[in-house]
Amino acid sequence: MRGEESRGVEKLAFQDHYPDDLAHCFGCGKLNERGHRIRSFWDGDETVARFKPEPYHVAVPGYVYGGLIASLIDCHGTGTAMAAGYRAEGREMGSDPPLRYVTASLKVDYLKPTPLGVELEIRGRVKEVKGRKVVSEIALSAEGVVCARGEVVAVQIPSAMLPPDREPRPI
C-alpha cells in the first residue's frame, strides 16, 4: 500500500483524510484557520512532516518555542498513528469506518536548541500497533540536525469525545 499518497497529482496528507467533524485540531486540522495545519506523509516505513515556525514562535531570541516543538511532535504522532492503524488493518486511508487518534501520553527530550527561521522536519517511526493503541517515535530536525526526540502514545478516540450528532460506534 505504501506510496499511494505520492502517485496522484495532488498529494493528500494523512490529515486530509480526517472526517470533517474531527478536522478542527489547532495543530493539524485542515478546518482550523488559526491553527498550524501540519501535514504528514508516508516516506517508506517512516512518516514525515515539514513546518516552518513563524517569527513569533520564539523561546529566547533565535530559537523555537518548546511548546510548538511539543505540538508538532504530538500532531505528527497522532497522524502517524492513524496511518499505521489503517496500514495494520490493510485498509485504504480514509476508508470507513474512519480511524482517528488522540494522545494518551507525550514525551519530548529537547536535545539542542532549535534554530528559528528554517523549515523543520518531523520524522516518525511506528514502534507499536496494539489494539486501539499506536506508539510512535518522532525526531524533529533543523538543517539535518536532530534537535528534539519524542514518543507519542496515541489511542483511538473514545466515543465520549465524539460530537454528539455522530454515531456512537467506535471509529
Place this chain on the structure above:
Amino acid sequence: MRGEESRGVEKLAFQDHYPDDLAHCFGCGKLNERGHRIRSFWDGDETVARFKPEPYHVAVPGYVYGGLIASLIDCHGTGTAMAAGYRAEGREMGSDPPLRYVTASLKVDYLKPTPLGVELEIRGRVKEVKGRKVVSEIALSAEGVVCARGEVVAVQIPSAMLPPDREPRPI
C-alpha cells in the same frame, strides 16, 4: 520568603521577573504580543497559573488541544523552576544574577479530555532542585478535575542560547 508576590498592590508573576531580552517566549514572555503570556505565582509551597484557552485552541469539538496543554505545562514548569531556583539560593526573585530556565524534557499524560470554554488551573510542585536543574510536577485541572499531569525537567539556560550582546557569564 514565600508570599512576597501577593503583598503588593500589583501582584507580579514569576515571568514579570524575566530579563527583557529573555521575555519573548511564545508561551510565557510578557513581550510576545502573539503569545499565551501565562503568569505563574507561588501558592504556599505550590505554584499556580490560570489560563482560559481560546475557542480555536480546539482538539476535537468541545475539548482543548493537547499541544496547548503541553505548552502550558512546559512554561509553568520553567517558571516554577526559576522561582524554585531563587528560593533555593535564598534570593529575591529577579535579583542579579538573573535565573532563567529552559526545558530539557517534558512528559505529559492526558488523563481525561479537557473541556474547552472554562479557565484551566495549572498547579506545580517542585520535586527536585539540584545544581542547574529543577524538576517539577504539574497538574492541569478544569473545574476541579485533573485532566493532565506532567513532569518538566528544566535547566538553567546554556550560555550559547543567550543573545550575543549579553555578557557570556551563566545566568
